[in-house]
Every structure is written in structure tokens, then in C-alpha cells.
Amino acid sequence: MARLRVLISGGVGVAGPALAYWLSKLGHEITLVERFPTLRASGQQIDLRGHGIQSMKQMGLEDAWRAKSVAESGIQFVDSAGRRKGFFPVNQTGRGLQGFTTDWEIMRGDLCTLLYDQTRDSVKYRFGVAVEGMAQGVGKDKTVRVSFSDGSKDTFDLVVGADGQGSRMRSMILPPGTKPYRSLHMFLAYFTISQQPGTDYISTAYLAPNKRLLFTSRHSPDSIQAYMGYADDSEKLQCHA
Known part of the structure; x- marks a missing residue:
């Protein structure tokens, strides 16, 4: 196979470095x-x-993953008074299907760091730069000419967009006026908040009336993740999504 020059745009997250590793x-x-x-x-x-x-293990990241994994023991469902109505523990047997919680939980930032460290010596990273434009070669020229936000230009055999949900690459590739999203009419806000120190690594979910959800999950001794979800086809919500 001929050696290809590949550009991965906007992807110092999970998908971009993972693809870069294998290529x-x-x-x-x-x-x-x-x-x-x-x-x-x-x-x-x-x-x-x-x-x-399977892919993570083949990349040689299992030990590093385990060292950073979140020790979540399961998820409980509660009522409006906080009374437990059901509990689903993590499956730690290594056999059968996983439940709501797996023993492969990790914070996204830690996974991004693991993938970056695994690829930084074999991949050229350019920070503070974005793709501004692309032009496909004509005729036998199958390359892609790319212009960057810092004024530089380069040519690649393949360009991959890995810049997430609000992808600028997607808008460059799709025809004008094409809607890049298909709404599921579900909206979620999430953030991290301080919490009294504790060792209870159990996620808690409350399914409220009118298609609402409250959810918390501890990932460190002194902070938790909080999620607020809502399902609705409101045009007002669509405008802010």
C-alpha cells in the first residue's frame, strides 16, 4: 500500500487520535x-x-486505563423523596452482558490524555490551527489542497473531519442548505459540582414527570457530575440547542 498523507481535523479528543494511532x-x-x-x-x-x-486493549492501553478508571459500583433509581426503587450493580465478572454501569468507566479528559500520549511521537500535532478551506484535485489529481487559519497551505491524500457535533468540516463537505443534524428532541445539561468528601461511587437517577431526568455520578472523592435532561419537540429549545 502506498504511504498516504492524511489530515485529521479538529480531533484531539477520542476519535481523532484513535484513528491517527491505527493509520x-x-x-x-x-x-x-x-x-x-x-x-x-x-x-x-x-x-x-x-x-x-477490544480496540483499547489492542492499543496497549488497558493498564493505563485501569489506573484512571472511575470505580463506579452501580446505578440506583430513586423517587422524588430520594428513596431507592431499584439498583443495578456493575458487572465485574468479565462474563455476559454489561449493565447500565460497566467496569470500563473513565472521565473523557483522562481518555483524551491517554490517546494523546500514545500518539504524540508518531503523529504530527498542530495546535491553535483550523481548516479554513479545501479544494479537491481535478482529473488524475486525487489530492486535497487545504488552507489553514494561520495562512499556511498543504496537500493531503485524505482529509478526515473529527471535530465533533458542531463540525465545521461537515459544513464544508455537505451541499449548501443541508441540515447536518437529525434531532432526537432530547436536551441535556451537565456540569461538575463540589460535594462533601465521600466514598459512595454510586450513580443516582430520578425520572421525573413530563419527560425529565435528574442524574448524579461521583468520579472523585470531593466532586460529582450532575445532569439535567428533558425531552420535548419545542421549537424554542431547538433554537438554543
Whole structure:
């Protein structure tokens, strides 16, 4: 296989560095650009399932993952008075299907750092730079000419957009007027708040009337994640999404 020059745009998160790892293992020359000036090691708790676990192990990240994993023991559902109505523990047997909570829980920022450290020596990272424009070659020229926000230009055999939900790359590729999203009419706000020190690593969910959700999850001794969810097809909410 010919060695390809590949550009991954906006992807110093999870998908971008993971793809960069495997493409660099095949011998391709990878450049990854991120408009933010530094690594954005932030975000809330995520988990791996299925092929994600297999891929992570094949990347040699299992020990590093375990060292950073969130020791969540399960999820409880409560009523409006905080009384437990059901509890689903994590499946730690290594067999069967995973439940609501897995033993592969980690904070997104920690996973971003693991992937960056795993690829920083084999991938060219450019921070503080974004793709401003692209032009496909004509005829036998199959390359893509890319212009960047710092005024530089380069040519690649393949350009990959990994810049998330608000992707600028998607708007460059799709025809004008194309809607890049399909709304599920679900809205979620999440943030981290301080909490009294504790060792209770159990997630708590309250399913409120009118399609509302309150959810908390502890990931450190002195702070928790809080989520507020709402399902509605309101045009007013769509405008702020």
C-alpha cells in the first residue's frame, strides 16, 4: 500500500487520535490539527463497550486505563423523596452482558490524555490551527489542497473531519442548505459540582414527570457530575440547542 498523507481535523479528543494511532501503525503520515491552543482534556464520564474495549486493549492501553478508571459500583433509581426503587450493580465478572454501569468507566479528559500520549511521537500535532478551506484535485489529481487559519497551505491524500457535533468540516463537505443534524428532541445539561468528601461511587437517577431526568455520578472523592435532561419537540429549545 502506498504511504498516504492524511489530515485529521479538529480531533484531539477520542476519535481523532484513535484513528491517527491505527493509520500511523500502517505507515501513513498523519497530521492532526486542533483549533484550541492546547490539549482539551475535559468532559464528563464515558464508558467503553463492545469493539471499543477490544480496540483499547489492542492499543496497549488497558493498564493505563485501569489506573484512571472511575470505580463506579452501580446505578440506583430513586423517587422524588430520594428513596431507592431499584439498583443495578456493575458487572465485574468479565462474563455476559454489561449493565447500565460497566467496569470500563473513565472521565473523557483522562481518555483524551491517554490517546494523546500514545500518539504524540508518531503523529504530527498542530495546535491553535483550523481548516479554513479545501479544494479537491481535478482529473488524475486525487489530492486535497487545504488552507489553514494561520495562512499556511498543504496537500493531503485524505482529509478526515473529527471535530465533533458542531463540525465545521461537515459544513464544508455537505451541499449548501443541508441540515447536518437529525434531532432526537432530547436536551441535556451537565456540569461538575463540589460535594462533601465521600466514598459512595454510586450513580443516582430520578425520572421525573413530563419527560425529565435528574442524574448524579461521583468520579472523585470531593466532586460529582450532575445532569439535567428533558425531552420535548419545542421549537424554542431547538433554537438554543
